[in-house]
Amino acid sequence: MRLLAVALVSVAFVSGAQTEATAGSKKRAPHAAPFSWGGFYIGAHVGGAWAQQDVASAPANAMLNQAPGSGDLDTSSFLGGVHAGYNAVLSPGLVAGIEGDFSGVDLDDSAADTNRFASGTPVGSGGISWARSQDWLASVRGRLGVALSPTALAYATGGVAWTNVDYSAVNAFIGGCPNCGIASSSGTETGFVAGGGLEIALDGNWLFRGEYLYYGFDDAHLAANFQSAPATPASTWSFKDLDVQTFRTGVGYKF
Numbered sequence: 001m002r003l004l005a006v007a008l009v010s011v012a013f014v015s016g017a018q019t020e021a022t023a024g025s026k027k028r029a030p031h032a033a034p035f036s037w038g039g040f041y042i043g044a045h046v047g048g049a050w051a052q053q054d055v056a057s058a059p060a061n062a063m064l065n066q067a068p069g070s071g072d073l074d075t076s077s078f079l080g081g082v083h084a085g086y087n088a089v090l091s092p093g094l095v096a097g098i099e100g101d102f103s104g105v106d107l108d109d110s111a112a113d114t115n116r117f118a119s120g121t122p123v124g125s126g127g128i129s130w131a132r133s134q135d136w137l138a139s140v141r142g143r144l145g146v147a148l149s150p151t152a153l154a155y156a157t158g159g160v161a162w163t164n165v166d167y168s169a170v171n172a173f174i175g176g177c178p179n180c181g182i183a184s185s186s187g188t189e190t191g192f193v194a195g196g197g198l199e200i201a202l203d204g205n206w207l208f209r210g211e212y213l214y215y216g217f218d219d220a221h222l223a224a225n226f227q228s229a230p231a232t233p234a235s236t237w238s239f240k241d242l243d244v245q246t247f248r249t250g251v252g253y254k255f
Contacts, residue, residue: 157194
């Protein structure tokens with residue numbers, strides 16, 4: 001009997017020691033490392049873009065007795081693209097970084113105005129027209145953010161922007177072409193971009209963002225001579241400052 005009692009006490013002691021050790025190891029289990037905004041990331045975004053631009057024309061020959069014309073090129077489109085960047089944690093709650101992005105858009109538009117005499121009376125034939133084609137936006141921007149929580153970052157951003165712009169214009173006088181002036185230009189424009197957004201860190205280093213960006217590009221001017229009289233100035237056209245606003249949401253992954 002004594003031997004059995006000793007055996008039962010030993011088993012109970014060992015069992016209790018194992019339970020204590022297990023509980024202790026659970027208490028000492030390491031916690032997951034807190035999320036850090038520092039490091040490289042890549043992502044993709046979708047959203048909408050809105051472009052606004054005023055246009056005007058003026059006759060280049062006073063003998064034409066033609067009134068100036070005006071219009072606007074206001075349009076919107078779907079937007080989709082990619083972005084990548086790097087963040088550095090400057091201090092607890094303060095993050096700085098740099099980001100580059102490229103977005104496809106379809107901001108093509110055209111406008112027309114009536115051909116009028118200088119008095120304002122419609123000529124009755126011909127007309128003035130403007131057209132713009134714009135297919136993409138790109139930028140390199142700095143970012144400065146404040147952590148609202150360990151996984152929420154509000155940020156401001158700004159930098160240099162680029163876009164492709166094709167412009168064309170026609171001023172058709174009485175009888176139309178070849179009694180008209182036609183001009184066009186094509187190239188990459190450089191401007192600025194500024195905005196801000198909110199980024200949320202999800203599980204597994206995934207990121208979700210909502211972002212607003214405003215792009216500004218300089219005006220453009222075209223001029224042409226008569227097709228029927230190549231040495232005679234016909235018209236000038238002004239494409240005033242081009243403003244583009246975008247709102248986009250995106251998903252990214254931080255390495």
